[in-house]
Amino acid sequence: MSDVQWLQEEFPDRCVCVRVEASEQTRSQRGWRFTTGVDDAESECGLDEGVKFDWIIRNDGADDVLEEQLEGLLALIKAREEDSNTQNSIQLD
Numbered sequence: 001m002s003d004v005q006w007l008q009e010e011f012p013d014r015c016v017c018v019r020v021e022a023s024e025q026t027r028s029q030r031g032w033r034f035t036t037g038v039d040d041a042e043s044e045c046g047l048d049e050g051v052k053f054d055w056i057i058r059n060d061g062a063d064d065v066l067e068e069q070l071e072g073l074l075a076l077i078k079a080r081e082e083d084s085n086t087q088n089s090i091q092l093d
Contacts, residue, residue: 001046001047001050001051004017004047004051013080013083013084014080014081014084016054016055016073016076016077016080017051017052017053017054017055018053018054018055018056018057018073019047019051019053019055019056019057020056020057020059021056021057021058021059022058022059022060023060026059026060026061029061054076055069055072055073055076057069057070057073
């Protein structure tokens with residue numbers, strides 16, 4: 001959480017907070033098994049509450065759906081970059 005806060009404070013115009021999710025069923029099919037002390041640790045769950053994500057990607061196995069989500073994310077990043085460049089240009093003038 002502290003890393004996310006720092007990045008958002010230091011780079012508010014350039015930071016894009018992205019969460020990638022998959023259902024437990026999908027994760028299990030990929031070989032994931034819940035391990036007490038690991039999967040319930042702060043490093044794994046610390047961002048489940050209190051974080052405003054700019055983009056959430058569902059990664060449940062459908063390549064075309066994933067591709068569409070990634071294209072949307074890239075569009076968001078490009079728009080933020082253009083906004084940042086415009087603001088920098090205005091400040092230089």
